[in-house]
Each structure stands twice: as C-alpha cells, then as structure tokens.
Amino acid sequence: MPAPSQGIAREKAPQPGTHGSVSCPFCGLHCDDLEVRSDGRRLAVTANGCDRAKAGFEQEPPAAGMPPSIDGKPVSLEAAIARASDLIAAARLPLYGGLGTDVEGMRAVMALADRSGGVVDHVLSRAQYRNTNVLQTRGWFMSTLTEARNRADLFVIVASDVSKLHPRFVERIVSPEQTMFDAPANGRTVVLLGAGMPPSAVSGRLVGDVVDIPCAKSDVPAVLAELRAILRGAPLSGARPGGVEITALEDLAARCRAAQYAVFVWAPQALDFDGADDAVHIVSDVVRDLNKTTRAAGLSLGGNDGAASAASVCSWQSGYPLRVSFAGGVPTYDPYRFEVARMLAEGEGDLLVWVSSFGPDPTAPPATAAPTVVIGSPAIRLDTTPAVFIPVGTPGLDHRGRLVRCDSVVSLPLRRLREIGLASVADVATELAGRLPAVVAPAAE
Ligand code: SF4
Structure with a gap:
C-alpha cells in the first residue's frame, strides 16, 4: 500500500497569527473559507465558522x-x-x-x-449503507455541492435537520453570496419534507418560498411513494400518509415538474427510522422519473x-x-x-x-x-x-x-x-x- 503521507508536504511548525482559507474538519461540508487565529496553542474562529466549528477549533487543548x-x-x-x-x-x-x-x-x-x-x-457506516444499497442495486443521479450551489432552483430537504448536522448548508449552498448562474427572480424554493428541519433555519437573499410538509419521519417513505405516484400519473391510494394532504403533494409535484434543476437533499445520519432505506430508494426513483422531462438530482450530506x-x-x-x-x-x-x-x-x-x-x-x-x-x-x-x-x-x-x-x-x-x-x-x-x-x-x- 502507498505510504500514508504520500502527496502531503512536510509538516512546518505552526505559525502564530491569523490564517485565512482554513478547511474545517468538523462536518462533511468541510467549508474551506474559515479564518482562524492561533497563538500557537489556542485557536479562535474569527470569521465564517458555525457554532459547531467554533466548538471544535476553540476547545481547550489538553494540558501539555x-x-x-x-x-x-x-x-x-x-x-x-x-x-x-x-x-x-x-x-x-x-x-x-x-x-x-x-x-x-x-x-x-x-x-x-x-x-x-x-x-x-x-x-x-450503517447510515452510509442507506446510500450504498441504492448505488449497488439501482444506480442513481447525484449532484455535488458545487453543482447544487450554482444551478438548483428547487431544494427538497428530506427528513433531515441539516442545520444541525451541516450547519452552513443553507448559507453556503442554498443561498450563497455568489453563483455562476442567476437564481430565479422569485428566489429558490426550499421544501422541508418530514419532521426534521425548522422553517426558521432557512433564510437568505436567494431563498424564495419555504414550504413545510411536516409528518413523522416513519411516514416519510409512504409520503414519498404518494408523491412518486402523483408524478407518474398512477392511481392514488386515497389515504393521507402521515396526515399530509394530497393537495400539498400535488403542489410539490408541480414544483418538481416546473423546476429547471431540482435537488433532493438528505443526511443519511438523520434517517434513523424504520424504512429509511426505502426513503433513499424512493427519492432516487423520483429523481430518475423527473429526469425524463427535466433535470433533477440527489445530494447526500454524509461525511461527518x-x-x-x-x-x-x-x-x-x-x-x-x-x-x-x-x-x-x-x-x-x-x-x-x-x-x-x-x-x-x-x-x-x-x-x-x-x-x-x-x-x-x-x-x-x-x-x-x-x-x-x-x-x-x-x-x-x-x-x-x-x-x-x-x-x-x-x-x-x-x-x-x-x-x-x-x-x-x-x-x-x-x-x-x-x-x-x-x-x-x-x-x-x-x-x-x-x-x-x-x-x-x-x-x-
Ligand atoms: S458547516 Fe460548520 S462544522 Fe461544517 S464544515 Fe462548515 S464550518 Fe465546519
């Protein structure tokens, strides 16, 4: 096997002072724009860090x-x-x-x-395997953080409080300061499907409608299945899975069809309920169906x-x-x-x-x-x-x-x-x- 440090420059002694463009190791987004001040032993985040990053960088180092x-x-x-x-x-x-x-x-x-x-x-890995099972058995359409930041006009966040697990996702990806392409004039739509993320956690200059479709996490697979049936024009069960009104799912289906680039977001670590594997499968099926007429992709936020x-x-x-x-x-x-x-x-x-x-x-x-x-x-x-x-x-x-x-x-x-x-x-x-x-x-x- 290759040497572990292959491709890494030799360690230099850390320099006291303020360091820019620091990569953060504390969640899978690995934001690379932090500013961190060092006195050689203690660190302080002086720009761009979230609470999770501050807690990690500023934790008191152990006694020498x-x-x-x-x-x-x-x-x-x-x-x-x-x-x-x-x-x-x-x-x-x-x-x-x-x-x-x-x-x-x-x-x-x-x-x-x-x-x-x-x-x-x-x-x-138990969380990661929710994704791996789909990849190994069906294949999928997936996006990247960069692609989503630049192109998405609809985000559907599935049963995941990404504001806790990946605190700067909205700031950096949904509503960044700059994008390569113009966002829609009325902003990007963010749909929160299933209990997870509070609507108050979604804000920013590029955010348009924020649509909350709450239901118990365990009902999410059934709600997604109903959404898929609507998108395919299949007969509906007549039930209201998770208490969600069919009109809410018809509205979501219409937004998906009209979107130029819909991105379905989930954090595998948050999908800790019975049927979570099914939820990832159905999301991937919905994305596949949408790609027959428009563009859509999944975006998994693991990596912590x-x-x-x-x-x-x-x-x-x-x-x-x-x-x-x-x-x-x-x-x-x-x-x-x-x-x-x-x-x-x-x-x-x-x-x-x-x-x-x-x-x-x-x-x-x-x-x-x-x-x-x-x-x-x-x-x-x-x-x-x-x-x-x-x-x-x-x-x-x-x-x-x-x-x-x-x-x-x-x-x-x-x-x-x-x-x-x-x-x-x-x-x-x-x-x-x-x-x-x-x-x-x-x-x-
Ligand atoms: S969201 Fe916060 S914890 Fe995650 S990489 Fe960015 S700064 Fe670090």
Missing part, C-alpha cells in the same frame, strides 16, 4: 504532555505503542472501528488491518467524522466500501458479516482498535467485553478504561492532512495551526504496523 495510558495508568508513548502492538499481534481477529480520521490516517489503518488480518468499518474519507480510501485500496476483512490474507467484503457494531454486539472479534480523532465531542467506542485500544482525541469521554489509550491530534488543527468532502468529488487540504505535542493517527498506526511480524508472501509456483 498529556500522556498515553495502559489500564488507566500514565505511561510513555513508547510503552503504550509496545503494549498496543503486543495486543494486536496476539489477537486472532482485531476489529478496527470508529475510523474517525483523515485520508492519511485511514491509509495507515488500512495497512495495519492488512498486516494484522483485521476488519475495518466506520462508526457511521471522516466517513467519506474512510469509505473512499477503503474503496480505492481494497476495492470495497468498508466492512472489509483481511483475515483471509486478501480483502473480503461482506456488508453483513463485517459490520463492526454487529460483530461486537454478538461477541465476534477479540480486540477492538477504536480510532476517533475529531471533536468537539469525539465518538466513544461501544460497550464491549473485548479489550480495547483507543487511538483518540484527548477530549473523548470513555465509559470504561481501555487496555491502552493513545491520545492523538485532530486533523486540520494539530497536523496536516486531507479530508474527502461529503459529495466524494474533492478532498480538502488541512493545515497545522497549533502545537500541543500529539502524534497523528497516521503516525501511530504506521508505527504499530511496523512492529508487527512481517507478512510472509506465498511462495511462487
């Missing part, structure tokens, strides 16, 4: 020299890495979960999993916690989109067998290596009886004491790197803005892999 630990007792980094590599070497089936890291960190974890015969899966980076790196290095096992010596893909959350719940695997380097509230590992090695942000809150804890820096604050954006068409460069004396996930995983016994190549015939 925060040590790693073994069974809760402070040790040197060398001792922690030695203990972690012993545990990995002794494990029959190590599980690599969380995977909240950047491209370079994920490359290094892939190499470590390959060398140790482990399984890799991201903490948000480095999820898009993990899926991309896993795809280009193993050929599969996460849930991959190296236990047989070659990458083996099985979206059911190699879901780490299920494996842990059913007692499979004998070691959990949990990677979680993003704040402001890093995702902690699930409860498990297996010994756990945590390679994580110092801010992580752990319910139980892990066998080994190795604190690491956050990509884009403590070291350089790259993150793949939620639309998977571009990776954003990350800067090093402060010095708090922590290694990166890539450093730690590379060191661990280097201490494992060499893989013996099969003899040539």
